Amino acid sequence: MPENLPEHFYHFDQEKLFCFSCHPGVACFTECCRQLDLALTPYDVLRLKNSLKIHSDRFLEQYVIIEWDERVVFPQCYLTMVDDGRASCVFVSPDGCTVYPDRPSACRAYPVGRGARQEKYGCVDECFVLVKEPHCLGFVEKATQTPGEYFIGQGLAEYNRLNDALTAILHHEQIRKGYRPNRSQLDQYLLALYNLDIFRQEMADGRITMNRPLRPDELQGLAGDDEKLLLLGMAWLQQELFDNDCR
């Protein structure tokens, strides 16, 4: 087993082909939707709350467990699992995923894992792992693809674009140098990235502000475009975390 990776995880070259296919005919159908820690990105929450047509506040209350671990810089959001003896995902059914068109990034990418890090000049450096867990029978299927081809097939381009935008905060130079946000800034992190409907209301009402005029795309975010609002949330958070002289 390669060093520094959990069991069943293998470093993987993005140009390399792998055999894999997942479909309702596999004997293990939905096995991977149980007993898992499913971390949600802000864009995952945006898609899921819109899929369910509910307010972000209610989505967080009903479907998200927020983990505060002092060893991790920012709080982690996990999807709730059901207490059915198998710790099944709250969205799994005998027919598969009930939110399939809006399923989270990690579900789309599985069995490939992708790490992204923002390098100089805004470039994103990617690395991949292949997760070969014994319960997953998709590897005996004949279809072959590279991770990039697999991601296109799983509709990950938009997810990766918005997830990668977050690396400007997660891997910010000040964070890398050891700066740690305080509790009130961590609450701002959850507000601007995960509770978009409340963030929109607070900004529209002037209770929180940018220290510069909003750009036209940001105004579209306030007017109803959630993806543009998420990018505005990231810009506001950068201002609050990294541009404040009081730190």
Ligand code: SF4
């Ligand atoms: S969201 Fe859908 S694909 Fe992901 S674990 Fe739950 S049921 Fe499975």
Ligand code: SF4
């Ligand atoms: S365990 Fe693997 S093959 Fe089976 S449903 Fe999940 S991803 Fe597909």
